[in-house]
Amino acid sequence: MTYNTFPNPSLQITKDHQIFIKENPVEKPGPGQALVHITATGICGSDVHFWKHGQIGELKVLGNCIMGHETAGEVIELGEGVTDVKIGDRVAIEPQVTCGKCFLCLQGDYNLCENTKFLAVYPNDGSMQRFKVVNAQCLYKLPDNMSFEEGALCEPLSVAYHGVERAELELGRGAMICGAGPIGLATLVMANASGASPLVISDLSAERLEFAKKLIPRVKTYQIDLKKSSEENAEGIRELFGPDEEDAPPRVLECTGVESSVITAAYVARRGGSITVIGVGRPTFNNFPFMKLSLAEIDVKFINRYHQSWPPVIKLISEGIIDVKPFVTHRFPLEKADEAMKLSSDPKNGSIKVIIEDKVKVL
Known part of the structure; x- marks a missing residue:
């Protein structure tokens, strides 16, 4: 796979409110997982809040953590047993993985699961990096008429x-x-x-x-x-x-x-x-x-986040019922994600949605 020749820069924050770009190891997908080349990630107010304040409610930054959870990309490697997506698929990523066993998960309210692992909530690294391993069940294929940016905006x-x-x-x-x-x-x-x-x-x-x-x-x-x-x-x-x-x-x-x-x-x-x-x-x-x-x-x-929303949101965007293109006011390459966070954190800059994009071809 040619992606092995690419570095994996990531945007990280620390518990003492530092922010920097750092090379991150590329993980191999395990059973039920996929490796995704992250091509578009939106900056959320929670990313800025974790950086500036170190916590949101009971969720605290206790060590280095990669930011980003509004995400889309391209599948580049599959773990064992993955059949719902294939290499080369363009996908949007739902950033929460739940236990799947508690009564809340079983009744469909998995967003309320107390054992949720959410991207960019410490200790779970987020998606502001070139390559990210995610559970394949969190991947939703994008129609040909939807861009990666629109796929990332499925989260907000x-x-x-x-x-x-x-x-x-x-x-x-x-x-x-x-x-x-x-x-x-x-x-x-x-x-x-x-x-x-x-x-x-x-x-x-x-x-x-x-x-x-x-x-x-x-x-x-x-x-x-x-x-x-x-x-x-x-x-x-x-x-x-x-x-x-x-x-x-x-x-x-x-x-x-x-x-x-x-x-x-x-x-x-x-x-x-x-x-x-x-x-x-x-x-x-x-x-x-x-x-x-x-x-x-x-x-x-x-409300607490969302559940079962990616399929209808993708339909709303792809069928032209809602238009999210105007939301994107600023774009930055991955290597300048720290500058993007700084711009997004200052209301005087007038940003609505800042997108971190990675345009390298890895397949």
């Missing part, structure tokens, strides 16, 4: 897909999306595909709201005013839906995880409606509006 779109699925959006009924970051924008395109109407999205950034408007022209936008309370911002958002209580959205999807935004969502949702929290926030909130939600019988739901 899967988060949004699971959020919209949990929120139970309905045709012709309003939906509010809090946050126009990458996950909020992914949720917007999914909500648009669902037929929910009207759609409103909020954010602090006028630039991101403008991006959202270009992405989905029918969406209404609201710029959060930090001088106003959560209730006051909620009042302004509700006005975009209509003057009466019945006009308020029955579904709110909170994509920031920020406490003030979750509170705003509580005052936006219609009585009897629901809030689905997609964003990742602090371990605890001090000002959760318990009685507001209780008296209005507003359900609060949460």
Whole structure:
């Protein structure tokens, strides 16, 4: 195999918040595994958070770890017993491997498995490297009309897909999306595909709201005013839906995880409606509006990643129902992945999705 002649650079972080490019050994695929040439990896906010803060909730960086979990590539070697993919297949990678034995896995909720191994969550190395061994069951073939970049974007779109699925959006009924970051924008395109109407999205950034408007022209936008309370911002958002209580959205999807935004969502949702929290926030909130939600019988739901989402997301992209190409605002070669992370970590740079690409031909 010609790939043996190529180096395997990787982007690694340390527990003391260092970041660097380092050569990584190339593993051989074992039974049920495949070696993939990683050709496109998106930078996620969690990658930056692990680098800058060293943990997300209970997940801590305790040693060197390779980043990256939004990934697509080409199969270049197969382990024993692998028959669902072949060498040369273009694939998107679901980055979680679960036990497959617990009651959660057996009932289909494998994303809730407590024994999950997830790419780029220490001690599991991620995909910001040229070659990565993965379980073949995590590979999904890409149609010819989908690029590797679109394959990598199946991961953040899967988060949004699971959020919209949990929120139970309905045709012709309003939906509010809090946050126009990458996950909020992914949720917007999914909500648009669902037929929910009207759609409103909020954010602090006028630039991101403008991006959202270009992405989905029918969406209404609201710029959060930090001088106003959560209730006051909620009042302004509700006005975009209509003057009466019945006009308020029955579904709110909170994509920031920020406490003030979750509170705003509580005052936006219609009585009897629901809030689905997609964003990742602090371990605890001090000002959760318990009685507001209780008296209005507003359900609060949460999501943890995704399950069984790659096949439908691939169909949505390949059949042109959603367009994810505009998400990619910056591209970097693998050898400059550290520069890409630094750019992605600074909001002033205006990135939506930064892609690490590797264009070498190894087969």
